[in-house]
Amino acid sequence: MNKSLRVVRLFLAVLLAAAASVCAAQSYKISDLGDLPGGDFAQAQAINVRGQITGMAGDSKGDGVVILYSKGKMADLGSLGGGKAVGNGINKSAQIAGYSTNASGVYRAFVTVDGQLVDIGDLGGGSATAYGLNDSGLVVGSSYLANGGGAHPFLYSNGKMIDLGTLGGQGWNSANGINNAGVVVGTSWAPSAFLGFIWKNGKMKSLGTLGGQYSEAYAINNKGQITGGAASPNAWHAYITVGGKLKDIDTRPTSVSTGYAINDSGIVVGVANNHAFVYDGKKMKDLNNLIPSNLGWVLYAANGINNAGEIVGYGVRNGIDLHGFLLTPR
Numbered sequence: 079m080n081k082s083l084r085v086v087r088l089f090l091a092v093l094l095a096a097a098a099s100v101c102a103a104q105s106y107k108i109s110d111l112g113d114l115p116g117g118d119f120a121q122a123q124a125i126n127v128r129g130q131i132t133g134m135a136g137d138s139k140g141d142g143v144v145i146l147y148s149k150g151k152m153a154d155l156g157s158l159g160g161g162k163a164v165g166n167g168i169n170k171s172a173q174i175a176g177y178s179t180n181a182s183g184v185y186r187a188f189v190t191v192d193g194q195l196v197d198i199g200d201l202g203g204g205s206a207t208a209y210g211l212n213d214s215g216l217v218v219g220s221s222y223l224a225n226g227g228g229a230h231p232f233l234y235s236n237g238k239m240i241d242l243g244t245l246g247g248q249g250w251n252s253a254n255g256i257n258n259a260g261v262v263v264g265t266s267w268a269p270s271a272f273l274g275f276i277w278k279n280g281k282m283k284s285l286g287t288l289g290g291q292y293s294e295a296y297a298i299n300n301k302g303q304i305t306g307g308a309a310s311p312n313a314w315h316a317y318i319t320v321g322g323k324l325k326d327i328d329t330r331p332t333s334v335s336t337g338y339a340i341n342d343s344g345i346v347v348g349v350a351n352n353h354a355f356v357y358d359g360k361k362m363k364d365l366n367n368l369i370p371s372n373l374g375w376v377l378y379a380a381n382g383i384n385n386a387g388e389i390v391g392y393g394v395r396n397g398i399d400l401h402g403f404l405l406t407p408r
Contacts, residue, residue, distance in 0.1 A: 104356075104358065104363075104368060104407060104408075105368050105369070105407075105408045106365070106368050106369050106389070106405035106406060106407055106408060107369075107405070107406045107408055108369045108370070108373065108375060108403055108404070108405055108406075109403065109404040109405075109406065110395060110401050110402075110403060111131065111133075111147050111152060111401060111402035111403060111404060112152060112401065113135050113152070113399075113401065114135045114136075114143070114145070114152060114154055116137070117135050117136050117137050118137055118138050118399070118400075119135065119136060119137070119138065119142075119399070119400040119401065120133065120134065120135035120136075120145065120152070120392070120400070120401050120402045121133045121134055121135075121379075121381075121391070121392035121400070121401075121402045122147070122381060122382065122390035122391055122392060122402030122403065122404065123164065123165060123166050123167070123176075123381045123382060123390070124165070124166060124167045124168045124210075124339070124381065124382040124390065125168065125382045125383070125384045125388055125389075125390045125404070126168045126169060126170050126172065126384060127170050127384055127385060127386070128148075128170065128172070129148075129384070129386070129388060129404075130146065130147065130148045130168060130172050131145075131146070131147040131148070131168070131382075131390050131402070131404065132144065132145060132146055132147070132165030132166070132167070132168040132174045132176070133145055133147075133164065133165055133381075133390070133392075133402055134163065134164040134165065135152065135154070135402075140161075140162065141161040141162060142161075142162055142163060142164065143155065143156050143157050143163050144156065144157065144163045144164060144165040144174065144176060144178065144190075144195065145165065146165070146168075146172065146174065146193075147402070147404075148172070155174070155190065155193065155194075155195060156195065157178040157179065157195065158178040158179065158180045158186050158188060158195055158197055159178075159179075159180045159181035160178055160179025160180050160181060160182075160183055160184075161179060162178065162179045162185075163176065163177070163178030163179070163195070164176045164177065164178075166208065166209045166210060167208070167209065167210035167211045167217075168211075169211055169212060169213045169215065170213045171213070171215075172190075173189060173190055173191075173211060173215055174189070174190040174211075175187070175188070175189045175190075175208040175209070175210060175211040175217045175219070176188060176207075176208055176209075177206070177207035177208055177219070178195060180197075184204060184205050185205050185206070185207055186200070186205065186206060187199075187200070187206035187207055187208035187217070187219050187221070187234070188208065189208065189211065189215065189217050189234070198217060198234050198239065199234075199239050200221045200222065200239065201221040201222065201223050201224075201230060201232060201239055201241055202221075202222075202223050202224030202225075202227075203221060203222025203223045203224055203226075203227065203229070204222060205221065205222045206219060206220065206221035206222070206232070206239070207219050207220050207221075207252075208234070209252065209253070209254045209255070210253075210254060210255045210256055210297075211256065212256045212257060212258050212260070213258050214258065214260075216233060216234065216235050216256055216260060217233070217234035217235075217256075218231065218232065218233055218234070218253035218254065218255065218256045218262050218264070219231070219232055219234075219252065219253060220232065220250070220251065220252035220253065220264075221239065221241075223241075227248075228248045228249050228250070228251065229249070229250050229251055229252065230242065230243065230244060230251050231243075231244075231251050231252050231253035231262070231264045231266065231277070232253060233253065233256070233260075233262060233277075242262065242264075242277050242282060243282055244266045244267060244282070245266040245267065245268040245273055245275060245282060245284055246267075246268050246269050247266065247267025247268050247269050247270075247271075247272070248267060249267045249272075250267070250272075251264070251265065251266040251267055252264050252265055252266075253277070254294075254295060254296045254297070255295070255296055255297040255298050255304075256298070257298045257299060257300050257302070258300050259300065259302075261276065261277070261278045261298055261302065262276070262277040262278075262298075263275065263276050263277070263285075263295035263296070263297065263298045263304050263306070264277070264295055265293075265294040265295060265306075266282065268284065270291075271291045271292050272292055272293075272294070273285065273286070273287070273292065273293050274286075274293040274294050274295030274304070274306050274308065275295060276295070276298070276304065285304065285306075285308075285319065285324060286308075286323070286324060287308045287309050287310075287324065288308040288309060288310040288315060288317060288324055288326050289309070289310045289311045290308065290309025290310050290311055290314075291309055292308070292309045293306065293307065293308035293309065293317075293324070294306045294307050294308070294336070296336070296337065296338050296339070296348075297337070297338065297339045297340050298340070299340045299341060299342045299344070300342050301342055301344070302319075303318055303319055303320075303340055303344050304318070304319040304340070305317065305318050305319075305337030305338070305339070305340040305346045305348070306336065306337055307335065307336030307337065307348075308324055308326075310326065312331060312332070313328075313331060313332055313333060313334065314334050314335070314336070315327070315328040315333065315334075315335050316328050316335040316336050316337040316346065316348050316350065316355075316357070316362070317337065318337065318340065318344065318346055318357070327346065327357045327362055328350060328362055329361075329362070333350055333351055334350070334351060335348060335349065335350035335351070335355065335362070336348050336349055336350075337357070338379070338380065338381050338382075339380070339381060339382045339383050340383070341383045341384060341385050341387070342385050343359075343385065343387075344359055345357065345358055345359065345383060345387065346383075347365075347380035347381070347382070347383045347389050347391070348379070348380060349378070349379045349380070350362060350364070352378060353365070353366055353376075353377065353378065354366070354377035354378060354379050354380035354389075354391050354393065355380065356368070356380065356383075356389065365377050365380060365389070365405065368405075369405065373395070374395050374396040374397070375393050375394070375395050375403070376393050376394050376395075377391060377392075377393035377403065378391070378392060378393045378394065379391045379392055379393075380405075386407075387407045388404060388405065388406055388407070389404070389405040390402060390403065390404055390405070391403060
């Protein structure tokens with residue numbers, strides 16, 4: 079074989095390898111969840127193992143109702159009597175947890191029973207919000223205490239709301255996620271800073287930070303991996319826990335990012351610099367670069383991911399419509 083032929087074949091091999099790499103890169107099909115009749119916006123907050131989605135839909139005045147999106151159709155689940163309501167979590171049985179204002183305009187936590195929103199009470203202060211639930215129907219969130227005692231994280235189980243306590247500080251404290259083992263994560267004030275926490279076997283423990291003062295925890299998967307956001311000395315970055323310690327998953331020094339959801343494969347989704355991102359275990363990627371560029375979408379936030387890798391969130395299409403989206407891996 080002469081030298082020039084070998085060079086040509088080597089060049090072709092390099093091109094084929096590059097093409098294979100491009101083809102192997104993850105991309106997504108995007109579906110617009112639409113909105114309800116008479117409404118003009120919607121957003122998706124969570125997705126379960128069956129691909130059912132919850133969130134909210136409403137109008138430009140800010141009023142909204144809880145939605146269940148299933149088999150290509152959006153259903154209006156209403157509210158607890160007020161004008162603002164959102165579903166924040168959905169389990170494998172399509173039970174939804176979230177919060178809604180009542181007829182008096184007070185925020186109340188709910189869980190759905192047979193498709194109806196049911197108020198689950200509070201810790202004495204008259205107001206509560208729910209942010210997640212697991213497949214057993216255990217609900218987590220935040221509730222105000224009586225006599226101006228601030229807001230504490232709660233676990234709702236067997237018809238009772240349990241105060242999980244704090245890391246020692248006052249103010250707003252919240253439980254944001256729970257896995258199927260009943261391990262809870264959230265954010266609590268310590269005496270001088272708010273910190274992400276893990277609550278397990280009746281004890282709350284700080285997750286620490288990325289070298290800064292503050293952190294938050296939003297989700298935990300069934301392997302015990304946690305995601306959220308934390309301060310480094312110079313920025314606020316999304317993280318994943320590895321061996322109980324926070325690992326920075328955003329390599330850009332001045333970026334601002336937070337992880338909102340994590341599946342059992344350790345894939346994280348969230349927001350980075352006002353764009354939705356996915357972290358595949360190796361690199362954080364802008365989801366806007368992983369969908370067809372000619373559809374007019376700007377994806378602002380990725381709020382949920384299931385074990386099939388389906389991602390939900392919200393963005394703007396054609397510069398006008400704020401809609402929820404579903405990303406399906408190709």
